[in-house]
Amino acid sequence: MSRFWSPVVKTLTPYVPGDQPQMQRLVKLNTNESPYGPSPKALAAIESQNTADLRLYPDPKGVSLKQAIAQLHGLESKQVFLGNGSDEVLAHVFAGLLKQSKPVHFPDITYSFYPVYCNLFGIDYQTIALNEKFEINTTDYQSSNGGIIFPNPNAPTGRSLPRSEIESLLTHNKDSVVVIDEAYVDYGTESCIPLLRGSDYPENLLVVHTLSKSRALAGLRVGFAVGHPDLIEGLERVKNSFNSYPLGRLAQAGAIAAIEDQAHLKETSAKVMQTRSKLIEELNALGFETLPSTANFIFTRHPKHAGVKLYQALRDRGIIVRHFKSARIEEFLRITIGTDEQSDELVAAVKEILS
Ligand SMILES: *Cc1c(COP(=O)(O)O)cnc(C)c1O
Numbered sequence: 001m002s003r004f005w006s007p008v009v010k011t012l013t014p015y016v017p018g019d020q021p022q023m024q025r026l027v028k029l030n031t032n033e034s035p036y037g038p039s040p041k042a043l044a045a046i047e048s049q050n051t052a053d054l055r056l057y058p059d060p061k062g063v064s065l066k067q068a069i070a071q072l073h074g075l076e077s078k079q080v081f082l083g084n085g086s087d088e089v090l091a092h093v094f095a096g097l098l099k100q101s102k103p104v105h106f107p108d109i110t111y112s113f114y115p116v117y118c119n120l121f122g123i124d125y126q127t128i129a130l131n132e133k134f135e136i137n138t139t140d141y142q143s144s145n146g147g148i149i150f151p152n153p154n155a156p157t158g159r160s161l162p163r164s165e166i167e168s169l170l171t172h173n174k175d176s177v178v179v180i181d182e183a184y185v186d187y188g189t190e191s192c193i194p195l196l197r198g199s200d201y202p203e204n205l206l207v208v209h210t211l212s213k214s215r216a217l218a219g220l221r222v223g224f225a226v227g228h229p230d231l232i233e234g235l236e237r238v239k240n241s242f243n244s245y246p247l248g249r250l251a252q253a254g255a256i257a258a259i260e261d262q263a264h265l266k267e268t269s270a271k272v273m274q275t276r277s278k279l280i281e282e283l284n285a286l287g288f289e290t291l292p293s294t295a296n297f298i299f300t301r302h303p304k305h306a307g308v309k310l311y312q313a314l315r316d317r318g319i320i321v322r323h324f325k326s327a328r329i330e331e332f333l334r335i336t337i338g339t340d341e342q343s344d345e346l347v348a349a350v351k352e353i354l355s
Contacts (some may be wrong), residue, residue, distance in 0.1 A: 008120070015116045018322055027319040027345050029336040032184070032297050034216035036271065036339075038254070039264040042217065045257035046250050058249040065252050068259045069224055074197045078229040081236065084246040086183060086210035086223025089235075091117055093149075093206065096238035097177045097231065099123045100146030107136055109329055111155050111181065130328075134291055134299075135159055138169045148173060151181040153189050156324065156334040158293030160189040167195065170202050177231065179206045186214035186269045187276070188294035196226055203228045213296060214269050215258045222247060222255040272296050276337045282347045286354060301331040305354065313353040319346055 001010070018031035066080040083089035094117040098104045103124040106114050118125045128140045134157045141148055148169065153160035170178055185191045192207050206227035212218035225235065239246065247255070258264075276298065280290045283300055290300040301307060307330055311323035314333075322334040335346065 008122070012119060013116065015113045019320060021320065023318065025318060027338065027342050029338050029342065029346065030320040030322045030334075031218075032213055032295075032336045033218050034213065034268060034272070034296070035337075035342065036216060036268040038216040038220075039258050039261035041261045041264070042215075042254045042258035046254040049250055049253050053249060056249075057245055058247060058252055060244045062247055062252055065222075065247070065256050065259070068256045069226070072259055072262070073193050073226065075193070075226055076229075079196060079226050079232060081225040081227075081232045081239075082247055083223045083225070083239070084243075084251075085212065085221040086181070086208050086225075087113060088221075088246060089208055089223045089225050090114075090181065091120075092235050092238040092242070093179055093208070093225065094118065094123060095121050096234045097206070098147040098149065098179070100176070102144055102146035102176075104147040104149060105141055105143075105145040106149050107154065109134065109154070109157060109326070111151050111183075112324075112326075114149060130154075130157070133159075136161060138165045138172075141169055142172045145173070145176050147177045147179065149179040149181065151183055152192070153184050153187075153293070153295045155184065155295065156297070156322070156329070156332075157291055157299050158184075158295040158297060159291055160294040163190040163192055163195070166192045166205075170195075170205055174204065177204050177206060179208060181208045183208070183210050183213055184295035184297075185209070186265060187273055187296050193226060196228075201228065203230065206231050211255055211258055214265055214272075216268070217254065217258055220251050220254050222251050269296075272337045275340050275343050278340070279335075279337065279343045279347070282343075283350065286347075286350060297334050297336045299329075299332050299334050301333070302354075307331040307333055310350075310353065314346070314349055317349045317352075319349050 062082040066077040069080050070077045099121055103126040105126050105128055108127040108129045131137050166180060180192050182191055195205060206225050208225045211222040280298055284290055288300045288302050290298050307323055310333055314321055
């Protein structure tokens, strides 16, 4: 605490990112990174950049990257917004679209960055409880609000909604923006992006993506949002009032090649989904109760073993998973899907701990 802090800084409770420990020989299953690495074409694109050009500012508008994203998803470039990781995109979404006179609505159990942004920007919010199966019930989102946001699949539960549910959410909320954070969409969830194609797409849907998870580029910091051009223009106004060059030259070059390499994405996501089914089966055979997952992580608990104890016992064995000390989910562990070998190490450690 310093007497020079502004009043708002004194009240902040910042987001706590998952640990990035420096220990050797770690099985790191705590921050939902990809175990397989990015497209080799993305790495080659970054390496082929002329480093002498780094003295020059990058393209502030990210024209080529926007084109690549628009082409992949069957959209127009003016429907695309870019940011330095989707966390930055989300920050601009909160500041530029969700700060309204009515409270923004999001689930009680969800990405813990949302309330952090609300506090930073002075946004009123109301949480809506997930049902007892940890599902989002879209009919709970029909009361008056200043916007709605949640991840699909939700984090940290991993449970997802079909596109038809999002469509019904949109028809019941024509006067507010609905933001769907599709950070984990590539592991078996229906994307809402097709709703934005054609000519009469909704004016209030914004879909946010990241290259950090399924595209394995968490270290490059690239995220984007797609939606109606008027929503995008609002976000551009915020961005150009904050940082006009959020994406560096290397990030733009790598992201374009990564977006164009659908084959690598499909191959690595399929491997993750295979490992996920096997891991769920093995853990459930040991008495775990695991929520259905369409993400690259699972959310699981053991009725006879406290979440925090399991977390610590795994950590003592060099296996890092995520545990949240929050209401309703204290008994759960969120475990990132790694390679089959990492899964085997996890299951072996769990067997040892339970015996
Ligand atoms: C990881 C994650 C993000 C942020 O990803 P960036 O690395 O900032 O692009 C956004 N939303 C959810 C739900 C996430 O899990």
